[in-house]
Amino acid sequence: MSAFVTGVGLTPFGRLPGRDSLDWQCAAAHLAVDDADLEVGEVDAVITGYSTVAGHLMPANLFAERFGIRPAVAFGTSVGGATGLAMVDQARALIESGKARHVLVVAGEDRASGQTRATSTKVLAQVGHPAYEVPLGGTVPGYYALLASRYLWSYGLAEDALAPLPVQMREHAGRKVGAQFQKPITVLDVRTSRPVAEPLRLLDCCPVSDGGAAFVVSARATSDRAVRIAGTGQAHRHQHLTAMEPGNTGAAVAAARAFEEADLDTSDVHVFGIYDSFSITVAMLVEELGLVPPGRAGSYARAGAFASDGRYPMNTHGGLLSYGHSGVAGGMAHLAEVVTQLRGERGAGQVDHCRVGYVHADGGVLSAHVGVVLVRGTA
Amino acid sequence: MNGLPVDVATDWTRGGPRFVLAVCDECSNTSYLPAEHCSRCGARGRTPRVAVGTGTCVAVTWVHVTVDGGDPAGLVLVELDEGPVVMGRTAERELRPGDGVGVAFEPSGAGRGLVPVFSRKA
Ligand SMILES: [Zn+2]
Numbered sequence: 102m103s104a105f106v107t108g109v110g111l112t113p114f115g116r117l118p119g120r121d122s123l124d125w126q127c128a129a130a131h132l133a134v135d136d137a138d139l140e141v142g143e144v145d146a147v148i149t150g151y152s153t154v155a156g157h158l159m160p161a162n163l164f165a166e167r168f169g170i171r172p173a174v175a176f177g178t179s180v181g182g183a184t185g186l187a188m189v190d191q192a193r194a195l196i197e198s199g200k201a202r203h204v205l206v207v208a209g210e211d212r213a214s215g216q217t218r219a220t221s222t223k224v225l226a227q228v229g230h231p232a233y234e235v236p237l238g239g240t241v242p243g244y245y246a247l248l249a250s251r252y253l254w255s256y257g258l259a260e261d262a263l264a265p266l267p268v269q270m271r272e273h274a275g276r277k278v279g280a281q282f283q284k285p286i287t288v289l290d291v292r293t294s295r296p297v298a299e300p301l302r303l304l305d306c307c308p309v310s311d312g313g314a315a316f317v318v319s320a321r322a323t324s325d326r327a328v329r330i331a332g333t334g335q336a337h338r339h340q341h342l343t344a345m346e347p348g349n350t351g352a353a354v355a356a357a358r359a360f361e362e363a364d365l366d367t368s369d370v371h372v373f374g375i376y377d378s379f380s381i382t383v384a385m386l387v388e389e390l391g392l393v394p395p396g397r398a399g400s401y402a403r404a405g406a407f408a409s410d411g412r413y414p415m416n417t418h419g420g421l422l423s424y425g426h427s428g429v430a431g432g433m434a435h436l437a438e439v440v441t442q443l444r445g446e447r448g449a450g451q452v453d454h455c456r457v458g459y460v461h462a463d464g465g466v467l468s469a470h471v472g473v474v475l476v477r478g479t480a
Numbered sequence: 481m482n483g484l485p486v487d488v489a490t491d492w493t494r495g496g497p498r499f500v501l502a503v504c505d506e507c508s509n510t511s512y513l514p515a516e517h518c519s520r521c522g523a524r525g526r527t528p529r530v531a532v533g534t535g536t537c538v539a540v541t542w543v544h545v546t547v548d549g550g551d552p553a554g555l556v557l558v559e560l561d562e563g564p565v566v567m568g569r570t571a572e573r574e575l576r577p578g579d580g581v582g583v584a585f586e587p588s589g590a591g592r593g594l595v596p597v598f599s600r601k602a
Contacts, residue, residue, distance in 0.1 A: 219547075219549065222545065222547055223547050226547055230513060232493040233493060233513055233566075234567050236493075236588060236593070237555060237567055237568065237569055237595055237596075238543065238546060238547060238548075238553040238569070239543065239555055240543055240545065242543070242545065243541055243543040243553075243555050246541035246543070246555075247539040247540075247541050247555060247556075247557050247567075249541075250539040250540050250541055250557075250577055251538050251539035251557065254539070254576075254577035295544070296542070296544045296552075297544055297545050298541045298543040298544060298545070299541055299544070301541075339519075341513060342557075342567065343513055343557075343565055343566060343567050344511075344512070344519070
C-alpha cells in the first residue's frame with residue numbers, strides 16, 4: 102500500500118507576535134486539512150513535533166484537544182531538526198500498516214516571540230554533550246562553526262567559500278510569499294555581517310522564527326494533487342559533534358535507504374529540499390549526498406547549480422536561511438515546498454518538468470538524518 | 481594526587497587533569513565519549529587509556545554570541561595522537577587548524593571543575 106501527502110499547510114515565518122505554539126500548530130493544521138479537502142473528523146491519527154517554547158509531556162494530545170479532534174493514535178516526536186520528516190516516515194508506517202487512513206503531522210511554535218534569544222541559545226546548546234561539550238561554552242552556531250572551520254581547512258578554501266549558499270537561498274526567498282527575509286544579499290554582505298561564531302557570520306546562520314507547518318498523509322489520493330511517498334530512510338550514527346565521523350554523518354546512509362525503497366537515485370530528482378540551518382550544514386549535506394564534489398558546494402552555488410533553473414533546484418522557498426526557522430516546522434517547510442513544486446503550483450518559483458523530489462533533514466549536529474523521496478501522481 | 485594511584489576513571493569532567501579514552505578489547509577502536517558498546521564492532525569490553533594530551537588542531541571557532549553573554553570564547557576540535565577527536569577551549573587567537581597542540585587542564589572559571597585548554601606546542 103502506498104502513502105500520499107494529500108495536504109500541506111505552511112504559515113508565513115518571521116517575528117510575528119500574537120500567537121503561541123498551539124495557535125501556530127492549529128493555523129498550519131487548518132491549512133493542511135483544507136488543502137487535502139478533508140473534514141477534520143476524517144483525521145484518525147496525529148503526530149506532533151516538540152515546541153522549545155512550550156514543552157509538554159503529551160504534545161499530540163494537547164494539540165488534538167485544542168484543535169478539536171479525537172484521533173485513534175496520537176504521539177509526539179523529538180529528533181531535533183529531523184523531527185518533521187521523521188513524523189512523515191511514521192505517518193507513512195501508520196498508513197501502510199493499516200492503523201490509520203489520514204494522519205495529521207503538525208508542528209509550530211513562537212520561537213522568535215515567545216522566548217528571549219538568550220533562552221533560545223541556551224536551550225538549543227543542550228544538543229551538546231552535558232559533561233564533555235556544554236561546560237566548554239559551546240552553542241549550536243559554535244558547533245557548526247567548528248564544522249565550517251574544519252571544512253574550510255580540509256579543502257583549502259577561503260573564508261568566503263560558503264557565502265554563495267545563503268545568497269542563493271535569499272534569491273529564492275525573494276519569490277516566496279511568507280518568507281522572513283526577502284531583500285537580496287551578496288557574498289560581501291554575508292562576509293561583512295557580524296560574526297556569530299567565526300568563521301560563521303550572521304547571514305551564514307538561519308534566523309529564529311515564529312510559524313507552523315502541517316501535512317496530511319493519507320492512504321488514498323484525495324485529489325489529483327496528491328504526491329506519493331516513494332521512499333523514506335533514516336540514519337542515527339551519533340548525537341554529539343565529538344563523536345561524529347566527518348564525511349559519514351549518516352546523510353548518505355539515510356538517503357541510500359530512501360532511494361532504495363523508491364527504486365530511484367539522486368540523478369532522477371528534479372527538485373530538492375535540503376536542511377540548511379547554516380551555510381555549512383547544506384554544504385556538507387549536498388556533498389555527502391553526492392550531488393556535488395567534496396569542498397565544492399559553494400562554488401556550485403555561485404555557478405547557479407541550486408537555482409530554480411539549475412542542475413539541482415534546491416530550497417526554492419528560501420530554506421531555513423531565508424524563509425526562516427520555526428523549530429520543527431522549519432524542517433517541514435522544505436517538504437511543503439517540494440510538494441508544491443511537484444504539483445506545479447509554485448508560480449514564479451516553479452521548477453520546470455518536475456516529477457520527483459527529495460527532501461533531507463538533519464537534527465542536532467548532523468546527528469539524526471531523515472530522507473524522503475516524493476513522486477508526483479496518484480498511482 | 482595526594483600520593484594515591486591515579487584513577488584512570490577520573491577524567492577532566494570529574495576533576496582529574498586528563499583525557500581518558502576507551503580502547504575496545506575486540507577491535508582496538510579508540511573512543512572518547514562514554515558508551516556501553518564499541519560503536520564500530522559492538523563489543524562490550526573496553527580498557528581505559530589515559531591520553532598523552534597532544535594532537536592536531538582540526539577546527540577553531542570564536543563564539544561571539546555566547547550562552548552567558550560574555551567575551552568571545554575560543555573553542556577547538558583536536559584530533560588526539562591516539563585518534564579520537566576531543567573538544568576544548570583555547571585562548572590563542574593565532575591558533576589555526578593544522579597546528580600541533582598540547583592540553584592543559586585549567587579551572588573552568590564557572591567555579592566548578594576543570595576544562596581542557598589547548599595551545600600551540602612550543
Ligand atoms: Zn570494537
